[in-house]
Amino acid sequence: MSEKPDLRVRKTYIALNNSFEELLEKKDFCDITVNEICDNAMVSRGTFYKHFTNKYDFLSFFLGKIINDCLNKVRDEAFEGNLCVYYRAFFNNFIDAFEVYNYSFNFIDNFTAMGIAFSPVNNTYDKLLKHLQSCCPEDSKSNSFTAKYLSLALILIIFDFMQNENHDPDETKESMSVLLEKLFA
Numbered sequence: 001m002s003e004k005p006d007l008r009v010r011k012t013y014i015a016l017n018n019s020f021e022e023l024l025e026k027k028d029f030c031d032i033t034v035n036e037i038c039d040n041a042m043v044s045r046g047t048f049y050k051h052f053t054n055k056y057d058f059l060s061f062f063l064g065k066i067i068n069d070c071l072n073k074v075r076d077e078a079f080e081g082n083l084c085v086y087y088r089a090f091f092n093n094f095i096d097a098f099e100v101y102n103y104s105f106n107f108i109d110n111f112t113a114m115g116i117a118f119s120p121v122n123n124t125y126d127k128l129l130k131h132l133q134s135c136c137p138e139d140s141k142s143n144s145f146t147a148k149y150l151s152l153a154l155i156l157i158i159f160d161f162m163q164n165e166n167h168d169p170d171e172t173k174e175s176m177s178v179l180l181e182k183l184f185a
Helices: 007-026 034-041 045-051 055-075 082-100 110-135 139-163 170-185
Strands: none
Touching: 007 034, 007 045, 007 055, 034 055, 045 139, 055 082, 055 139, 082 110, 082 170, 110 139
């Protein structure tokens, strides 16, 4: 069981997140400095570097929080074991979060974006594999490959959404929905 960070650390994270969101509304990520994040949050640079290596490490933390918030929102809903509905709700929340904050991540290098896109899908792979094994136990050898292949398709959709500043959220949701229906048919 993981312990929650102490109150001071949680307050620091909240201040840094709020500061970063405010700065993202005014500037592109590449123009934001650690000094600005810290000054705006009233957090010392030493404290920042105690928790994060650099602003890219902080960005991963920031996006991880968005992913966790989406997962928590979906966990509160009852889906009665329907994985298609569960993941559709998760990915719709994920896409909506990017739209609400008007985040454009076309500046992120491919490696970082793929890591971010992989994060919510890792859990999908495990559940998808279990689903395939229960539906097609005789195909146990191909189930793992199929789960990896289909999970990668989800990653690529998220990756494309994050990298394309002219993305259409409704089109992305529809593509995701079609894929999820095929995955969990």
